Amino acid sequence: MGKKKRIVLALGGNALGNNLPEQMQAVKTTAKAIVDLLEENCEVIIVHGNGPQVGMINNAMGALTREDPSHPNTPLSVCVAMSQAYIGYDLQNALREEMEIRGIENIPVTTMITQMRVDANSPAFKTPTKPIGHFMTKEEADNAAEKYGYDMIEDSGRGYRRVVASPKPVEIIELRAIRSLVDDGQLVIACGGGGIPVISKGKYLKGASAVIDKDFAACLLAQELNADCLIILTAVEKVAVNFGKPNQAWIDHMSVSEAKKYIGEDQFAPGSMLPKVEAAIQFVESKDGREAIITLLEKAREGIKGDTGTHIRK
Numbered sequence: 001m002g003k004k005k006r007i008v009l010a011l012g013g014n015a016l017g018n019n020l021p022e023q024m025q026a027v028k029t030t031a032k033a034i035v036d037l038l039e040e041n042c043e044v045i046i047v048h049g050n051g052p053q054v055g056m057i058n059n060a061m062g063a064l065t066r067e068d069p070s071h072p073n074t075p076l077s078v079c080v081a082m083s084q085a086y087i088g089y090d091l092q093n094a095l096r097e098e099m100e101i102r103g104i105e106n107i108p109v110t111t112m113i114t115q116m117r118v119d120a121n122s123p124a125f126k127t128p129t130k131p132i133g134h135f136m137t138k139e140e141a142d143n144a145a146e147k148y149g150y151d152m153i154e155d156s157g158r159g160y161r162r163v164v165a166s167p168k169p170v171e172i173i174e175l176r177a178i179r180s181l182v183d184d185g186q187l188v189i190a191c192g193g194g195g196i197p198v199i200s201k202g203k204y205l206k207g208a209s210a211v212i213d214k215d216f217a218a219c220l221l222a223q224e225l226n227a228d229c230l231i232i233l234t235a236v237e238k239v240a241v242n243f244g245k246p247n248q249a250w251i252d253h254m255s256v257s258e259a260k261k262y263i264g265e266d267q268f269a270p271g272s273m274l275p276k277v278e279a280a281i282q283f284v285e286s287k288d289g290r291e292a293i294i295t296l297l298e299k300a301r302e303g304i305k306g307d308t309g310t311h312i313r314k
């Protein structure tokens, strides 16, 4: 066996489902996809999303305060921390189980509660763009906006969702700890939900009210860990031009300049495919020889072998 390929994997919404029972089920499929990559001689570092989960936690904590105003409000940063822990818990167990089923060496699996520094002056704090929570009808969305003061948007033709600020990740606070575990050969889940957003306050860190995009967080982690490949697993096998239109065409390979041209033509929906392609570009541009792949969760193995997915190279 040659040198292991180091991969940072970004897991999308379909890897986790929309509620607790769905998540218990979905992580089994997700674990299969990850263990497939281990069997392909890859070293995998896992980053996951948390949009539905952090929205659910935030709603539940908000309801507590509304019922009993003496119950202090739970900051969004703490809700992100909670989402990292319970998603990591389910993923850890699903991965242990899948390695056991396949009879492969049971590598220790660790979830690193990860803080991500963002720029306190980022204009992103003034314009919420990150969809979280469940999808709503127009009527439900108008009601949520009026009752709770939520900002709402229509999300890629799929319904209405609450949006929150989503500044770009700047620094992974626990990077050294993550690197130690990865270099020790452990299977690490890190930067979950994009990382807990924090800003610098003098010598200290303070939670920020935001949800960071996990594709950008995975891109930063992949650069910091000098990964060979960033794989973004989502609900489509390939990226398309003219997505959803009669002249839709799937893309197998895309250079950075082609990807930028398609962005200029608004081929990728903001809040869904656009951040994935932008993260892929950023990773590929950061060093020669790096590759990004966007594909379906279940096709990770075929993707790394070059048999499917959209491959982005310089």
Ligand SMILES: Nc1ncnc2c1ncn2[C@@H]1O[C@H](COP(=O)(O)OP(=O)(O)O)[C@@H](O)[C@H]1O
Residues within 6 Å of the ligand: 011, 012, 013, 014, 049, 156, 233, 234, 235, 236, 238, 239, 240, 241, 242, 243, 267, 268, 269, 271, 272, 273, 274
């Ligand atoms: N040009 C495009 N090509 C492929 N999919 C696209 C495109 N534009 C928008 N999409 C949509 O983006 C979705 C992926 O984004 P999203 O569901 O937000 O990701 P995640 O898997 O991270 O939760 C796809 O399932 C597809 O519906």
Ligand SMILES: NC(=O)OP(=O)(O)O
Residues within 6 Å of the ligand: 011, 012, 013, 048, 049, 050, 051, 052, 131, 193, 194, 211, 212, 213, 214, 215
């Ligand atoms: N934090 C984040 O990017 O979550 P989703 O992938 O669920 O949108």
